[in-house]
Amino acid sequence: MTHKGGFLPKVEVLKDLLKIDFVVGEDTKQFKVIREFTLPRPVRRFLTPDVTIPQDKIKTQVIEDKVIIEGEIVKQVYYVGEDGVVYEETLPPEKFTEFVHIHGASPGDHAQVKIRPEDVRFEVIEQGKKFRSEEEEKDDVEGTHHHKPKPPKPPVRTVVKQTAILEIFVKVTETVQVEVVTDIIGPKIHVFKELVKVQNVIGEGTVQTSVISDIEFEDPVKKIATVDSAFTNINPRVIDDKVVIEGVLHKQIYYVEEGTGIVKEQSVDDSFTQFIDIPGARPGMNVQVYPRVEFIDHVIDNNNRRMAKQTAVIELFVKVTESVQIEVVVGAKGIDVFTELFKVENVVGEDSDQLSVTADIHFPSPARKIANIVSNVNITEAKAIEDKVIIKGELDKQVFYVDENTNVLKELLVEGEAFTHFIHIPGARPGMNVDVTPRVEYVNIDLAEDGFTGRQTAVLELFAKVTQTEQVELVTDVNVPDDDFCPPEATFVIYVVQPGDSLFKIAKKYGVSLNDLIAANPQIKDPNLIFPGQKIIVPCLPKPKG
Structure with missing residues (x-):
């Protein structure tokens, strides 16, 4: 790579500093949560339950090669009693702790967790007596005046075993600062570039x-x-x-x-x-x-x-x-380059949209006015399809109102109002990663004249981002040999090893052969093992005469 007179071509290397979320690893795991609970009456059969895992209840801790996840399962059980009536029972939250192996994970890394209930089944393992025994019937026939009054029998109870199968997805990322090469300018150098969209961590x-x-x-x-x-x-x-x-x-x-x-x-x-x-x-x-x-x-x-x-x-x-779109060098001809393999979240696209959620609100007592509304959006599912993102969620509300009769401030908990919405994201495909950030922009309740009902209007903003985990080999450095590092008439120079150096890199940097560099440093017993701060000899090559 020398020109006439032994001079090396002048090469200009352009670089950009990025802070990106490097994907350490990701995995999916299934696990079971088995519990027993009691219902206050006999059960004929169960209907489909309402199962949620509140995202704000999920806690993660990253340790060496593992992620510990804690969370809660909230269930509303619907069942048909022996009387043919459908009943609902809200069970206390069930806590769970699980771990997922992620090779390379270490404390300080960030873990993203998504948990999805795959299946929930109920099995009756003990059900109390529905009818009285023959002896109890006989006592009634003979008359209760011959016997002491008996205390009322406790209500019939049913013990149920629940088996919930959950799927947990874990991704561990580490914020790294990396200098990438965006261009190499020089004679007879041909670079290969690729356009990447990444999240630059500010x-x-x-x-x-x-x-x-x-x-x-x-x-x-x-x-x-x-x-x-x-x-x-x-x-x-x-x-x-x-x-x-x-x-x-x-x-x-x-x-x-x-x-x-x-x-x-x-x-x-x-x-x-x-x-x-x-x-x-x-x-x-x-x-x-x-x-x-x-x-x-x-x-x-x-x-x-x-x-x-x-x-x-x-x-x-x-x-x-900050979402940045940057053209980076992934390879080159005519010059030696150093590359590193990164696992990054390539941003496919992002957009936001608004939707209205309306519903009728029923008050247990007449409301004179609405004092305050506390609302929250819970995203239950978000998935990518062809050029779109489908978003399902619920709007939860606490309504504080003034009672018309007592003038007392009361609270009304409104069950989650389900909604389904889609946002166009060109390039989105099934299986890609979807992240949704919801926000309540406006919520209001117009009371009817009787105060027992109200019409709710809520405006939600949904911001969706579609990403795809990709392995990208980026050029992080270029070997530009330096022919001017040796003073005139010098036969060698002393070089101080820097972090990340190897004898191969140093030889490339100064345009000497690896064998010559090793031969000039007999004190180095293992050529694959050098340390920052160590001093080595770099031989000077004689320059060709012009």
């Missing part, structure tokens, strides 16, 4: 904040039994070099009433606003927020057992990315 960080509030209970409280918490209405906003996060921490507090010992429930919503510095963040960039409750405590006021001070410590992990 920055990420974690911030903690405390949510402190005074809570007034309906009854005097002996103690707090347990607290279930979830995040709703998480709304991140990017400004210059910062991300502002607004959201609601929803809590279901189970407390023991003083005097009776009865366990009761009270729902509380606390709004919070927090910001985090992300240098380089700009409006319009993509934001992902992963909230987590670290600690919740309640201190009951001894002078007024209906009051308690709540302190919740929450952690917010924030990542800001």
Whole structure:
């Protein structure tokens, strides 16, 4: 590769620095969750249950070569009783813990988890007596005045075994900073390029904040039994070099009433606003927020057992990315290049759309006015088909209204309103990865004159991104031999080994043969093992005379 006079061609190498999410590994696993529960009456047969796995209840922990996943299964069981009536029973959430092997995973990596219920079956394993025994019938015939009154019999109960088969998909990524070659300019050099769309990671960080509030209970409280918490209405906003996060921490507090010992429930919503510095963040960039409750405590006021001070410590992990389309060099002729294999999420396409969700709301008592509506969107399924994304989800609401008769503020929980929507994403194909970010833009309820019903209108925004995991071999460096590294009349120079160096790379860099480099450094016992900071001899080659 020398020209006349022994001079090497001048080569210009253009590079760009990217921070990308490198895919460490991904896998799918099936597992079973087996539980027993009791229903308050005999069962003739079961209908299709309503099974959900709340995304905000999924917790992950990445350890060496594994991901630990914790979550909850929420079920509404529908069954036909012996009387032919269809009954519904909402079961307490069932917690589960599972792990998935991901080779190469390590603490600090990020895990994305999607869990889907594949099948849920119920089996009656014990059912109480429906009819009384002959002895009981005989007692009734002889007359109850000859016997002591008997206490009422407990209701018939049915013990059921549930087997749920769940599919869990786990992807582990690591944010890496890599300098890629975007062009090589020089005589007789032909480069091969490829257009890639990647998420350039602008920055990420974690911030903690405390949510402190005074809570007034309906009854005097002996103690707090347990607290279930979830995040709703998480709304991140990017400004210059910062991300502002607004959201609601929803809590279901189970407390023991003083005097009776009865366990009761009270729902509380606390709004919070927090910001985090992300240098380089700009409006319009993509934001992902992963909230987590670290600690919740309640201190009951001894002078007024209906009051308690709540302190919740929450952690917010924030990542800001920018979708970039960049042409990179994947190979070249006429010059030596160094390549690295990356597993990246290639962005196929992204778009957003709006839809309206309308429904009739029924109040148990006449409502004078609507005080507040807390809403949340739960995406139950998102899949890619030809050039489209199909999105299924539910809109959950808590409606706070003023009772017409008592002027008391009351709460109405509205069951999830299902919706199905699609968004055009050219290039989308079945099997590709789909990520959906929902947002409630507007929600309102128009009350009827009698106050017992209302017409709800909600406007949702759905942002969908389709990606495909690809292995891409990118050129990260170019061997441009340097013929001017040796001073005049010098026979060798001393070179200090840098991180990532090898004798092969050094030989290529300075245009000497690997054998000559090894021969000049007899102190190196293993040519495959050199260390940063180590000094080696690079022989100088005589230049041809012009």
